[in-house]
Amino acid sequence: MDFELSEEHRMLADLVGRFVADELMPLEAGVLAREAAGDGLGLGADERRRIDEVSKKLGLWGLDAPEDVGGADLPAVAMIAVNEHLGRTVTPYTLPPDSPNLRMLAATVTDRQREAYLAPYVRGETVSAIGISEPGAGGDPSAMITRAERDGDDWLINGRKIWISRAKDADFTILMAVTDKEKGARGGISAFLIDKGTPGFNVLRAIPMIGGVVTYEVALEDCRVEGWKLLGTEGQGFAPMQLRLGTRRLEMAAWSIGMAQRALDMICEYAPQRVTFGQPLSQRGVIQGWVADAATRIHAARLMTYDCAWKIDQGRETRLEISMIKAFATQMAWDVIDHAMQTYGAMGMTKEMPLQLMASKVRTMRIYDGPTEIHDWVVARNLLGTKR
Numbered sequence: 001m002d003f004e005l006s007e008e009h010r011m012l013a014d015l016v017g018r019f020v021a022d023e024l025m026p027l028e029a030g031v032l033a034r035e036a037a038g039d040g041l042g043l044g045a046d047e048r049r050r051i052d053e054v055s056k057k058l059g060l061w062g063l064d065a066p067e068d069v070g071g072a073d074l075p076a077v078a079m080i081a082v083n084e085h086l087g088r089t090v091t092p093y094t095l096p097p098d099s100p101n102l103r104m105l106a107a108t109v110t111d112r113q114r115e116a117y118l119a120p121y122v123r124g125e126t127v128s129a130i131g132i133s134e135p136g137a138g139g140d141p142s143a144m145i146t147r148a149e150r151d152g153d154d155w156l157i158n159g160r161k162i163w164i165s166r167a168k169d170a171d172f173t174i175l176m177a178v179t180d181k182e183k184g185a186r187g188g189i190s191a192f193l194i195d196k197g198t199p200g201f202n203v204l205r206a207i208p209m210i211g212g213v214v215t216y217e218v219a220l221e222d223c224r225v226e227g228w229k230l231l232g233t234e235g236q237g238f239a240p241m242q243l244r245l246g247t248r249r250l251e252m253a254a255w256s257i258g259m260a261q262r263a264l265d266m267i268c269e270y271a272p273q274r275v276t277f278g279q280p281l282s283q284r285g286v287i288q289g290w291v292a293d294a295a296t297r298i299h300a301a302r303l304m305t306y307d308c309a310w311k312i313d314q315g316r317e318t319r320l321e322i323s324m325i326k327a328f329a330t331q332m333a334w335d336v337i338d339h340a341m342q343t344y345g346a347m348g349m350t351k352e353m354p355l356q357l358m359a360s361k362v363r364t365m366r367i368y369d370g371p372t373e374i375h376d377w378v379v380a381r382n383l384l385g386t387k388r
Contacts, residue, residue: 003306005081009074013081015058023054024091028354031091034212036351041092041212051093056124061096065122066106069114076309080254084302087258090357096124099251101174104130104244108191108232117172117193129170131161131218132241138163141176141238142185146220148177148192153227155192157200157220163368167216168203171196174244175220180235189238191231198223211360245369246318249326252365253305256333257298259358263333263340264294266355271343281343290339298336301329320382323375331372333362 005013027047035041043051055061064079065071074082079099086095105118120126137143146159157177167173173194180188194201200223207215232240268291271282281287308321337359341348348355366372380386 003077003303003310005078009078009081012063012074012078013085016060016082016085019055019058019060020085020089023051024086024089024093027051027091028089032351032354032357035357039212040214041357043092048093052096052124055093055095061124062122063095064099065097065102066118069119069122071122076250076312077306080250080305080309083251083254084258084261087255088262090354090361097121097126098128100244100248101128101130103247104174104191104240105231107243108240110228112228113193113231126171127166127169129164129166129173130244131164131167131173131175133163134160135162135217141189141241144176144178144185144189146175146177147181148179148190148225151224155225155227155230157192157194157223157225159220160217161220162217163207163215164218165213165215167218168206169196173201173218174231176237176241183235185238187235187238189241190234191237191240192225193229193231194223194225198225200224209364211357211364213360213364242319246312246322248369249322250305250309250312252369253301253308253325253329256329256362256365257302257305259362260294260298260301260333260336263337263355263358264291264298267291267294267340267343274343287343290336290343294336294339297332301325301332304328320379323370323378326370327372327375327379330362330366334359334366337362 027043030047031041031043059072062069062071063082064074064076067073082095086093102118102121105113105121109118117126121128132141132144134144134146137145146157146161148155148157150156157175159177161175164173173196175192175194176189177192178184178188179190182188200221202219202221204217204219207217209215231237267287268282271287271291272280274281304321304325308318308325311318311321337355341355341359344353344355347353350356
């Protein structure tokens with residue numbers, strides 16, 4: 001088992017590291033100022049346009065997309081290195097296209113859908129969203145009640161979805177719905193492609209989240225979807241959805257490592273400079289304990305994440321490992337960032353520093369795509385033999 005990146009992938013990781021340091025981190029001051037002023041978390045149109053141009057010119061688009069639609073088809077281990085670098089900055093930027101929806105599309109599209117949805121998505125021409133969670137059924141897909149029923153060659157969808165990122169602006173949304181109530185999550189959930197502006201797809205409200213992020217609630221009222229926009233096989237949407245969720249959880253683990261590493265670097269830079277009661281913080285036992293603990297847990301999380309990615313590349317089952325790293329890495333990052341904020345004292349509480357946005361991001365990651373407690377339950381019930 002060798003977690004060393006190939007020379008090609010190491011060079012790519014270095015390139016992404018330089019892109020983050022040279023292009024994204026210089027934008028952090030503006031990002032922090034806008035978020036502090038209540039203008040949300042994001043980039044200006046000109047900033048995003050320039051960053052898109054730079055990242056595309058560097059060849060950083062479509063990194064894990066299939067080659068037959070213009071992607072580089074990178075393995076999971078290479079994407080860990082990429083996402084760890086991206087996790088170091090609070091500048092909100094995703095290298096097109098967003099990997100989780102990409103992976104779900106790539107695993108399920110028909111030839112027609114490949115041309116209409118996947119290929120433009122890989123080229124960075126479209127933005128996607130996904131609707132899974134529902135009011136009262138966040139972490140339990142089996143409790144999903146949004147229904148899709150046949151109407152001739154089409155489908156009519158009714159129900160509600162919540163916590164959808166980009167729902168207002170996405171060119172299309174992958175929407176999960178029940179097509180067989182009796183089977184539920186075991187053969188009764190399907191995925192559909194719903195275009196922006198489709199009648200009956202109603203964005204009800206924007207929901208402000210911590211850290212300047214916004215999600216949306218959507219109501220589907222006799223939303224008519226053409227038959228060819230069923231994504232994958234009817235009733236078999238659960239497995240591709242899990243592929244999508246697993247991809248995001250792997251990303252979150254890598255982002256957590258990147259954030260925690262930056263927070264640790266900030267502690268190590270600041271602690272020798274800050275003198276209290278005649279002694280640098282770096283000489284305090286509690287600070288030294290935080291540093292040692294952070295370094296150890298970051299190392300463990302990194303190894304766990306690469307191990308999981310390697311197994312994915314080998315075609316092995318990794319559901320338990322994904323739950324383990326999602327829970328472990330996000331909690332680890334939360335603790336390290338909290339200790340960095342403690343180290344900086346009042347300065348660590350300001351909105352002039354990136355720590356508060358890092359804390360907000362990792363706090364939400366401990367909830368979305370499965371709360372920590374759900375992932376712990378998944379691991380425990382499998383080990384204890386209590387899996388339903």
